[in-house]
Amino acid sequence: MIDKEKLVEIGKFQKTHALKGELNAILDIPEEYVKDGNPLIIETDGIPVPYYAESIRGKGTTSFLIKLEGVDSVEDAAEFVNSAILVPRDELQDYVGDVMLEDDLEGFKVIDRLEGEIGTLEFIDDTTENELMVVRTPDDEEIYIPLADEFIIDINEERREIHTSLPEGLVSLNKSED
Structure with missing residues (x-):
């Protein structure tokens, strides 16, 4: 089995x-x-x-x-x-070899160069044409971030962090209005 x-x-x-x-x-x-x-x-x-x-x-x-x-x-x-x-x-x-796979990234903190810490990666959504990182914010909101090489600066396995450089305004597009 x-x-x-x-x-x-x-x-x-x-x-x-x-x-x-x-x-x-x-x-x-x-x-x-x-x-x-x-x-x-x-x-x-x-x-x-x-x-x-x-x-x-x-x-x-x-x-x-x-x-x-x-x-x-x-x-x-x-x-x-x-x-x-x-x-x-x-x-x-x-x-x-000893390569990280998408499943290995779940639970990593997502930190943007402008926004700072965005939240924790819950999972990779591959049901859309472009894969998305589904990130849970400290306010318990879901943020969708394209999983694209041009947005990923670094993945630090030891610290369990994904460092991004997202276009200005991308994170706020996903946030709900108060």
Whole structure:
């Protein structure tokens, strides 16, 4: 049985491709992980199920066409659209080293160069086209901050802090009126 607590999300199936069961996926790991025969784990009815790639082709740095074993039609592939792709964290370390993943950032303080401490990162919302940091302020408000390289100055793992340089007014856009 696969322990869900030891899994980490490394991508998502976005859409079907062609008619023979291929899926377009965004992956945050090297394609060698998949090519080496490691399983991609997809939750089916809340149960993590391992699937193996029959083939994988790159479409850029993070976009791939993946054909899963046993998925042979566009109808079969459609069942996987919008599914998160999970892998065991310990297996991933062999391919990416001791890298921080988005899940590791939960609970970090978010500190902006102009605003000072904004709050604590609750989670990364990847349901939108652009990923968002959902930050809980000391006033118990939620602030949404785009998770974009140009806004992140530094991540201090030891102090559990994310330092940002946000456009002026971005934080106040999210705050509710008193």
